[in-house]
């Protein structure tokens with residue numbers, strides 16, 4: 001029994017020592033923030049290079065909507081099936097871009113991930 005109390009004692013001392021020896025550095029979280037996909041850095045340029053020629057601030061060549069600003073692109077994804085249309089194969093009815101060249105799959109996946117992560121606007 002004495003040995004048992006002794007062990008408990010040691011354990012308590014060790015525990016309290018550990019608690020008090022936490023340095024300020026241990027409390028600062030140094031892990032880098034997760035790199036979320038965001039409109040300004042990752043997404044806008046995809047639309048600029050592939051859609052703005054028709055879906056510019058003044059839509060032309062028969063396109064109805066602008067896909068320039070953040071709100072417009074989010075609206076297009078939520079209400080005008082942007083992801084569905086860019087996922088179609090060239091030649092299928094409704095496929096975008098209308099130029100007939102499908103976006104590289106990694107860019108389509110990036111837009112899908114952007115939606116899944118909640119449409120961040122900026123980093």
Ligand code: HEC
Nearest residue numbers: 050051054061062063064065080081082094096097098099
């Ligand atoms: C060469 C011109 C052209 C390009 C480039 C183009 N589109 Fe379109 N887009 C059109 C036309 C014309 C329509 C209307 C006919 C239709 O709905 O298919 C349209 C329609 C759409 C619509 C339905 C809403 C609307 O504005 O009429 C969406 C969504 C769309 N395009 C997405 C895109 C996306 C995303 C890109 C780029 C990846 C893109 N388009 C590139 C010409 C284009």
